[in-house]
Amino acid sequence: MKVGFASLETMAGGPPGADITYKLPEAQSAVGFAIPLNRNLTRPYLGKELPNARADYEEDNIAINIKAWRMSKQVRDFLREKGYKAEALIPNNKYREDIPGWQASLPPELSLRYLAVRSGVGSFGWSGNIGIKDYGTSIILGGVVTDAKLEPTDPLPPEESFCNKCKLCTKVCAFEMFSDKEETNVILGGYTFAYAKRKNKSRCLLVCGGSTGLEKDGKWSTWSPGRYDYPEDDNEVNRLMSLALTHQKKRPLIKDHSKGYNPASYGQSGIVQLTCGNCQSICWGNPEETKKNFKILTNSGCVIQKENGELIVLPPGKAKEEFENLDPHHKRIYYKDYKRSIKKKAKLSHLMP
Numbered sequence: 319m320k321v322g323f324a325s326l327e328t329m330a331g332g333p334p335g336a337d338i339t340y341k342l343p344e345a346q347s348a349v350g351f352a353i354p355l356n357r358n359l360t361r362p363y364l365g366k367e368l369p370n371a372r373a374d375y376e377e378d379n380i381a382i383n384i385k386a387w388r389m390s391k392q393v394r395d396f397l398r399e400k401g402y403k404a405e406a407l408i409p410n411n412k413y414r415e416d417i418p419g420w421q422a423s424l425p426p427e428l429s430l431r432y433l434a435v436r437s438g439v440g441s442f443g444w445s446g447n448i449g450i451k452d453y454g455t456s457i458i459l460g461g462v463v464t465d466a467k468l469e470p471t472d473p474l475p476p477e478e479s480f481c482n483k484c485k486l487c488t489k490v491c492a493f494e495m496f497s498d499k500e501e502t503n504v505i506l507g508g509y510t511f512a513y514a515k516r517k518n519k520s521r522c523l524l525v526c527g528g529s530t531g532l533e534k535d536g537k538w539s540t541w542s543p544g545r546y547d548y549p550e551d552d553n554e555v556n557r558l559m560s561l562a563l564t565h566q567k568k569r570p571l572i573k574d575h576s577k578g579y580n581p582a583s584y585g586q587s588g589i590v591q592l593t594c595g596n597c598q599s600i601c602w603g604n605p606e607e608t609k610k611n612f613k614i615l616t617n618s619g620c621v622i623q624k625e626n627g628e629l630i631v632l633p634p635g636k637a638k639e640e641f642e643n644l645d646p647h648h649k650r651i652y653y654k655d656y657k658r659s660i661k662k663k664a665k666l667s668h669l670m671p
C-alpha cells in the first residue's frame with residue numbers, strides 16, 4: 319500500500335477534478351492511497367481462460383474497490399474522532415453531475431489520479447492510468463478530504479516512473495480511446511504532468527462499458543461479445559453510442575460465477591460486468607512482463623455469446639464464421655452496419671431542398 323498527502327496549494331491550478339473543496343468546502347488537505355489488485359488473476363483474464371478467468375478477475379476488482387472505499391471511511395472516521403471535518407471519496411463511478419455534459423466527460427468528485435500523482439502515491443503512465451514502479455497499473459486508488467492541515471508530500475521524481483512509453487497500452491484498446499502520439503498536460507501546484515490525449519471518452523464507454531469488444535482488425539476481442547466496426551470519427555462514435563447501448567440492454571448477462579455489480583447507488587441503472595480494463599491490466603511496470611501480457615491478450619481469440627449468456631472463445635477466423643451463422647434475431651443485438659445508416663442519412667439530407 320502507498321499513501322500521500324496533498325493540500326489546497328499543491329492541487330491549485332488544476333482542472334475541476336483537482337478541486338479538493340468540491341466534496342468538502344472547508345477542505346485544506348487530501349489523503350490519497352493505492353492498494354494492489356491480485357495480479358495472479360490478470361493473465362488468465364487477458365488470455366480469456368474459460369470458465370472462471372473473467373469472473374475471478376471481476377470479483378477481485380469489486381472486492382478491492384470495496385476495500386478502498388472501506389479504508390477511506392476508516393480514515394474519515396479517524397479524522398472526525400480527532401475533531402476534524404472529513405469526507406471519504408467513492409473510488410469509482412461517482413461523477414460531478416453539476417458540470418454540463420458530465421455524462422460524456424465523466425468528471426469525478428475529486429480525481430484520485432490527480433491526487434495520487436501530486437502526492438507521490440504513483441505516477442501517470444502513457445495510458446493515463448496511475449502506476450507504481452515494478453508493479454504497474456494493477457492498483458485501485460482511494461482518497462479522503464479533510465479540513466485538517468496535513469503536510470503535503472512531493473510527486474515522484476522521473477526516475478521513479480514505471481512507464482517506459484512502450485505504448486503497448488494504446489494497442490490493447492479496441493477502439494483506440496487515447497492517442498499514441500499526442501499528449502495532454504495537467505498542472506497541479508506548479509508541477510506539470512503528462513499522459514496520452516483522449517480522442518473521445520465515449521470510445522471507452524462503448525468498449526469498457528461492454529457494448530462491444532472486437533479489435534479493429536478482428537484479430538482478438540475483449541470479453542464483450544459485441545462486434546461493431548471501428549468508428550473512424552466522432553460522428554460514428556455518437557451514432558454507435560445510442561445504437562449499441564440499446565442493443566446491449568437486450569443481451570443476456572454474461573453467465574459465469576460473478577454477477578457483476580450494480581451501480582444503482584450512484585444513480586446508474588443495470589448490472590455492470592467487466593469485459594475490458596485492458597490498458598490497466600496489461601502494464602506491469604516491467605517491459606518484459608508487459609510484452610508477455612500483450613502477447614497473451616492478442617493471441618487470446620474472440621468471444622461469442624450463446625443465447626443462455628455463456629461465453630465461448632474461438633480463434634478469430636472461426637469466431638467470425640460462427641458469428642455469421644448465428645440466428646439473425648440473436649445476431650442483431652451484437653452487430654449492425656451502423657456506418658451504412660449514417661451514409662444513407664447523409665445522402666438523403668443532401669437531396670433535401
Ligand code: SF4
Binds near residue numbers: 445480486608
Ligand atoms: S503499457 Fe505501461 S509502460 Fe507501456 S506506455 Fe503504457 S503505461 Fe507506459
Ligand code: SF4
Binds near residue numbers: 595
Ligand atoms: S478500459 Fe478498455 S476501452 Fe477503456 S481505455 Fe482502457 S483499453 Fe480502452
